[in-house]
Amino acid sequence: MRVFFDSSAFVKRYVREDRTEAVLDWCDRATEIGLSGIALPEIVSAFCRLRREGSIDEWQYRQLKSLLLDDIEDVAVCDLTPAVLGQAVNALESNTLRAMDAIHVGSAVVFKADVFLSGDMRQLDAATRAGLRVEAV
Numbered sequence: 001m002r003v004f005f006d007s008s009a010f011v012k013r014y015v016r017e018d019r020t021e022a023v024l025d026w027c028d029r030a031t032e033i034g035l036s037g038i039a040l041p042e043i044v045s046a047f048c049r050l051r052r053e054g055s056i057d058e059w060q061y062r063q064l065k066s067l068l069l070d071d072i073e074d075v076a077v078c079d080l081t082p083a084v085l086g087q088a089v090n091a092l093e094s095n096t097l098r099a100m101d102a103i104h105v106g107s108a109v110v111f112k113a114d115v116f117l118s119g120d121m122r123q124l125d126a127a128t129r130a131g132l133r134v135e136a137v
Helices: 007-013 020-029 039-053 058-072 082-094 099-111 121-129
Strands: 002-005 032-036 076-078 115-118 134-136
Touching: 002 007, 002 020, 002 099, 007 020, 007 032, 007 039, 007 115, 020 115, 032 039, 032 099, 039 058, 076 099, 082 099, 082 121, 099 115, 099 121, 115 121, 121 134
Parallel strands: 002 032, 002 115, 032 076, 115 134
Antiparallel strands: none
16 A cells, blocks of 8 residues: 655654554555655754754654664655646645645655555645645544
């Protein structure tokens, strides 16, 4: 099963939050994991925020970043191709979305995801309108 994670969903693989167990279950069930090319900087940004806020220390930050970089080696990273950007523009024109959220939706469409995971309801609605099966995590 081709499972696409937006950044807010995939970060739960590393940081315990509400619905982390569901994310881990989807990771186990996936035959292929898809991420947008913008996911890596967005997830590292989340780790940096946690470090700045004192929720994690420097060692934990380096551990999380190392785990993420190892995982990125085994996932399908969707580049910002004209097809992805076209789908993102379509999502923006027919939904109330932030640009980065639209890029995730566009990437998932081009990836031909069997399921799209996110914690953002507006993004999930846009993904549904784009023809994707969605799951809130």
